[in-house]
Amino acid sequence: MVVAMRWGRRPDPDLDLSVQVGSVRLPNPVMTASGTAGHGAELGAYVDLSRLGAVVVKSLLADPWPGNPPLRVHHTPAGMINSVGLQGPGVAAWLADDLPGLVAAGARVVVSIWGRTVEEYRAAAEAVAEAGDQVVAVEVNLSCPNLSGHGIFAQSATASAEVIAATAACGRPRWAKLTALVTDLPEVAGAVLDAGADAITVANTVPGMVIDLESRRPILGGRPGGVSGPAVHPIAVKAVYDCRAAYPDAAIVGVGGVSTGSDAVEMLMAGADAVQVGTATFAAPRSVATVLSQLDRWCRSHGVTRVADLTGAAHDR
Numbered sequence: 001m002v003v004a005m006r007w008g009r010r011p012d013p014d015l016d017l018s019v020q021v022g023s024v025r026l027p028n029p030v031m032t033a034s035g036t037a038g039h040g041a042e043l044g045a046y047v048d049l050s051r052l053g054a055v056v057v058k059s060l061l062a063d064p065w066p067g068n069p070p071l072r073v074h075h076t077p078a079g080m081i082n083s084v085g086l087q088g089p090g091v092a093a094w095l096a097d098d099l100p101g102l103v104a105a106g107a108r109v110v111v112s113i114w115g116r117t118v119e120e121y122r123a124a125a126e127a128v129a130e131a132g133d134q135v136v137a138v139e140v141n142l143s144c145p146n147l148s149g150h151g152i153f154a155q156s157a158t159a160s161a162e163v164i165a166a167t168a169a170c171g172r173p174r175w176a177k178l179t180a181l182v183t184d185l186p187e188v189a190g191a192v193l194d195a196g197a198d199a200i201t202v203a204n205t206v207p208g209m210v211i212d213l214e215s216r217r218p219i220l221g222g223r224p225g226g227v228s229g230p231a232v233h234p235i236a237v238k239a240v241y242d243c244r245a246a247y248p249d250a251a252i253v254g255v256g257g258v259s260t261g262s263d264a265v266e267m268l269m270a271g272a273d274a275v276q277v278g279t280a281t282f283a284a285p286r287s288v289a290t291v292l293s294q295l296d297r298w299c300r301s302h303g304v305t306r307v308a309d310l311t312g313a314a315h316d317r
């Protein structure tokens, strides 16, 4: 009781951590971010995967893909930059080799897919359909180079909507993963929601580059890369805020620089229904569990009894 009063806690509050992300009910709002926790149950050595809201696996092409040449990751001030290049085993190998371990660990699995053409997205979605209800949702990573046009899919509302329409065959709720690096993010968000996305995931890494002074060349094998971690957190918070302001009823997953419970609270207040933890996992593999327990503690010390009540709290009502 003394402890409860010192931290301003209400006596024995009943805290409901569950959240609704579109049609998907999760026991809590904290999950891994795609590409930062492996393809399967790798993180299970550090974290009880069944206790997370969900595990989002690295993006998969229908076929195996080798990714980019080294160097693939490098530290930056307040974060990291990567050019992994979406290396992956392909959907069929993932279904056989990685999904069973995740299911055995009791994880709610979100599988991420990508493609360079609309047809490649369609193929990945059709292949993933075999997982059935072993996956709770399919995150469609739209931040990929569009071989049929210029730039990346997520920078075009039309191209993004086309991909979402083409991935319906996966048979699971689709989360459209967007980039904040667009002039009008709500326009792209609206297009994918209209095209059938159950939720939007906001946002992917921010393009950047690091130069090696001795070789006088970009340090990453892929040359540019994606910046992530605390440096991008305010960018992601604004992106989520803008999407929530434009779509009060949409399901939104916030991602970008979440490494503490306070970061998660901020993302929820901006308008996210749930959050993902990525780069923090590279520094400390238990980060996603730490964020969850810190979020739990924050709610209890602030008299919050339903974490879902935090969503959009930063907006004028």
Ligand SMILES: Cc1cc2nc3c(=O)[nH]c(=O)nc-3n(C[C@H](O)[C@H](O)[C@H](O)COP(=O)(O)O)c2cc1C
Binding pocket: 033, 034, 035, 036, 058, 059, 073, 080, 082, 084, 086, 112, 141, 177, 203, 204, 205, 227, 228, 229, 230, 232, 255, 256, 257, 258, 276, 277, 278, 279, 280
């Ligand atoms: C090494 C690395 C690999 C990533 N791979 C993917 C990926 O395969 N698919 C994807 O949608 N996002 C990928 N991301 C982006 C993250 O999921 C996340 O959107 C981004 O890093 C921002 O969150 P963070 O600051 O918590 O890392 C990757 C990020 C990193 C650092």
